[in-house]
Amino acid sequence: MKKTYIAPNIERNSAGNMNKYGAKSVVRYQDRIESIPITDLVKEYGSPLIVLSEAQMRKRYRRLLDTMKMHYPQVEMAWSYKTNYLAAVCNVFHQEGARAEVVSRMEYEMARTRGIKGRDIIFNGPGKSPDALRIAIEEEALIHIDHLDELYLIEKLARELDTKAQVAIRVNMDTGISPQWTRFGFNYENGEAYRSIQRLLSGKMMNLRGLHTHIGTFILDANAYYWAAKALLELASRIEKDNGIVLEYIDMGGGFASQNTLHNQYTPGEFASPSFDQYALAIGNAFNESHFVTEHLPKLVLETGRALVDEAGYMISTVLGKKNMPSGERAVILDAGVNTAITAWWYKLKVSPTRSFPGAYQNTIFYGPLCMNIDVIRPALPFPDLQFGDKVLITPVGAYNNTQWMQFIEYRPQIVMITETGQTELIREAESLQDITARERIPEHLRKL
Numbered sequence: 001m002k003k004t005y006i007a008p009n010i011e012r013n014s015a016g017n018m019n020k021y022g023a024k025s026v027v028r029y030q031d032r033i034e035s036i037p038i039t040d041l042v043k044e045y046g047s048p049l050i051v052l053s054e055a056q057m058r059k060r061y062r063r064l065l066d067t068m069k070m071h072y073p074q075v076e077m078a079w080s081y082k083t084n085y086l087a088a089v090c091n092v093f094h095q096e097g098a099r100a101e102v103v104s105r106m107e108y109e110m111a112r113t114r115g116i117k118g119r120d121i122i123f124n125g126p127g128k129s130p131d132a133l134r135i136a137i138e139e140e141a142l143i144h145i146d147h148l149d150e151l152y153l154i155e156k157l158a159r160e161l162d163t164k165a166q167v168a169i170r171v172n173m174d175t176g177i178s179p180q181w182t183r184f185g186f187n188y189e190n191g192e193a194y195r196s197i198q199r200l201l202s203g204k205m206m207n208l209r210g211l212h213t214h215i216g217t218f219i220l221d222a223n224a225y226y227w228a229a230k231a232l233l234e235l236a237s238r239i240e241k242d243n244g245i246v247l248e249y250i251d252m253g254g255g256f257a258s259q260n261t262l263h264n265q266y267t268p269g270e271f272a273s274p275s276f277d278q279y280a281l282a283i284g285n286a287f288n289e290s291h292f293v294t295e296h297l298p299k300l301v302l303e304t305g306r307a308l309v310d311e312a313g314y315m316i317s318t319v320l321g322k323k324n325m326p327s328g329e330r331a332v333i334l335d336a337g338v339n340t341a342i343t344a345w346w347y348k349l350k351v352s353p354t355r356s357f358p359g360a361y362q363n364t365i366f367y368g369p370l371c372m373n374i375d376v377i378r379p380a381l382p383f384p385d386l387q388f389g390d391k392v393l394i395t396p397v398g399a400y401n402n403t404q405w406m407q408f409i410e411y412r413p414q415i416v417m418i419t420e421t422g423q424t425e426l427i428r429e430a431e432s433l434q435d436i437t438a439r440e441r442i443p444e445h446l447r448k449l
């Protein structure tokens with residue numbers, strides 16, 4: 001048989017060189033996911049393939065809950081649907097005890113059809129439609145109000161339905177991070193949040209149950225949560241004093257960073273992202289300093305999304321071809337692109353070979369299969385010389401990919417879950433042409449070619 005040709009490549013010998021984070025990186029291969037060989041997965045389900053680990057999700061969920069409870073006893077979780085709303089994924093978190101956190105009518109309906117009661121749904125978001133609000137009021141969902149027009153609308157709908165709406169307001173505040181997400185909710189510092197609560201209470205059509213914030217996403221400064229919690233708890237005390245209302249819960253939203261690494265970040269995410277303990281400590285400190293908390297022990301709600309599911313997601317992809325770029329870098333064309341892993345735009349996703357390789361590393365760019373310049377899975381990194389048909393593993397991809405992915409150029413691939421007992425279950429079939437075109441209509445005069 002003809003031997004595979006591996007091009008020679010001259011590279012400065014830097015063996016043993018250290019930088020301030022340790023030794024020079026070595027590209028380690030990973031040939032299995034939770035003891036299931038990657039070759040078996042591809043043989044059974046095809047490539048590209050998205051794999052989600054049930055054990056990882058449960059482990060991270062329990063770890064976050066346990067860690068938070070070490071700092072504050074009354075904690076509840078709500079699963080952020082938009083982070084990953086595959087039914088199997090949501091149900092893992094619902095089985096663990098999480099409510100549903102939704103930001104649209106579509107997500108609301110998803111939660112309801114999965115058997116989540118209205119009262120176990122937190123309805124967030126800046127653009128809730130009147131229809132959706134009407135259903136949410138009737139079903140006693142917790143509606144987190146974003147702006148004044150929504151407040152007036154809820155009041156009007158509640159009056160029409162002759163019932164009280166169950167609400168909280170979303171508050172934004174300066175927590176020292178930038179950018180400050182002032183576009184969602186009512187501002188704390190300028191008094192808007194307090195005034196809107198006074199307005200809400202004067203209408204008498206709503207039960208103010210809590211306060212909510214979601215300060216941003218991928219927050220690398222855990223201390224920002226301390227300042228956010230301080231602001232909400234101060235507001236809660238003031239409402240108790242001025243209106244005699246004791247709030248049931250303080251919802252700190254989501255935003256904890258996963259272990260991914262942002263493109264503009266030098267330190268790898270596994271070192272740069274705060275631990276659950278650091279976030280829990282920041283929030284716990286604010287709670288434990290508050291008189292309101294000492295007197296009433298409100299529920300602390302977390303809507304953590306990406307930090308629970310990102311690391312549970314893997315993408316297996318196959319090498320379709322290679323080329324040498326004029327820059328001297330090598331390019332690899334994969335069968336999965338940003339259409340399936342859109343988070344490649346924000347993160348330096350980790351690409352790992354799935355077998356050991358001889359030969360030297362060369363800077364390699366990973367492109368997807370799309371005929372679009374935007375389709376870069378990973379900018380250049382030192383990599384061994386992959387061959388046609390080789391598989392690579394792209395991680396972590398569990399958050400925001402199965403929801404933000406694009407129906408663009410290619411069919412979306414199969415998704416499997418590795419269960420806690422090590423079985424594989426298909427949880428979403430690959431698409432077919434029928435899925436893409438079923439809702440189209442061709443006008444009569446355009447039918448005949």
Ligand SMILES: *Cc1c(COP(=O)(O)O)cnc(C)c1O
Nearest residue numbers: 080214217254255303304305306
């Ligand atoms: C997106 C979102 C979350 C989840 O955010 P993560 O950064 O994934 O933790 C939680 N709450 C609200 C209101 C959101 O919009």
